[in-house]
Amino acid sequence: MKITTTDQVTRSTTLALEGRLDALSAPSLRDALDGVFAGGVHQILIDLAAVDFVDSAGLAALVHAMKAARTEGGDVELVRPRSDDAFRVFELTKFDAVFRIHEAS
Template identity: 40%
Template sequence: MELTRTSPAGEPVAVIGCQGRLNMLAAPALRSFIEETLGEGHEKIVVELSGTSFIDSSGLAALIGGLKAARQSGGDLRIAAPSDQVRSVLRLTNLDRVLLPHAQVSDATDGW
């Protein structure tokens, strides 16, 4: 998995891109990446999932951990552009209520 980050200087919003499979091998890296992003003062995070071909329960746990950490920092974590597999897994675990899938990044940052 490859992680990227776009975060305009001085802005609280950061967009994290995840390319590849978000499974047990990749989840710890995403957790650390979110922690670092929050540590640098970007407390509003969008995780862009269009390049995430697969997610499992470890990947979900990393997103939930990131959501909790972002909220503790006074911010939030939202997700955008999930693939069919990611969308199905979110629905079947009832996590689409706390990680509402936004169609694209601009929808996720709406209101921020």
């Protein structure tokens, strides 16, 4: 999985993910998010538009990020995966109601 981080002056960050968000790549996402949190940023947009697969480990990494951000008064929002297969896991687990999810542009 490829992770691209974009820092903004508003103390928010966008992480754009590409590929699979699964048990193999979730630790990399968690490491990237820990670096963002260490920098004092707690408002995060995770762009999943280019993600083609998400499993339970990927969901766990996203929930971990959301809890960590909210603890510090921030939040995590998502950009919907273009792949319906990747988004289906959010619908099946009802996480589409937990996260604020924006349509991909």
